Amino acid sequence: MPDEERKKLGFGGMLxxxxxxxxxxxxxxxxxxxRMYMEHLFMFITLGDMLGIPVLPPYYSLRLLPYAVPxxxxxxxxxxxxxxxxxxxx
Numbered sequence: 001m002p003d004e005e006r007k008k009l010g011f012g013g014m015l016x017x018x019x020x021x022x023x024x025x026x027x028x029x030x031x032x033x034x035r036m037y038m039e040h041l042f043m044f045i046t047l048g049d050m051l052g053i054p055v056l057p058p059y060y061s062l063r064l065l066p067y068a069v070p071x072x073x074x075x076x077x078x079x080x081x082x083x084x085x086x087x088x089x090x
Contacts, residue, residue: 043068043075051079 009017046064048055050072 039071040075040078043071044079047072047075050076 044051044053045055046061046068049058049061
């Protein structure tokens with residue numbers, strides 16, 4: 001934020017912004033986690049046959065493939081990565 005805008009807000013405005021950010025952090029984190037789970041589910045349903053689990057018939061998977069191709073590499077890395085007990089904490 002530029003210095004001119006900080007001077008206009010004053011200390012009360014800046015404190016209000018910090019409190020708003022602290023209050024909404026949990027909601028934003030939960031929304032991002034939900035989005036991640038939905039993306040995992042979408043990729044699993046459309047490309048589950050890559051893992052050996054055919055969920056959808058190949059016709060529908062091929063129709064959705066152009067939308068899923070940009071995310072395939074990162075999805076496979078997330079699915080196949082090694083996990084330990086601390087992952088459940090976050």
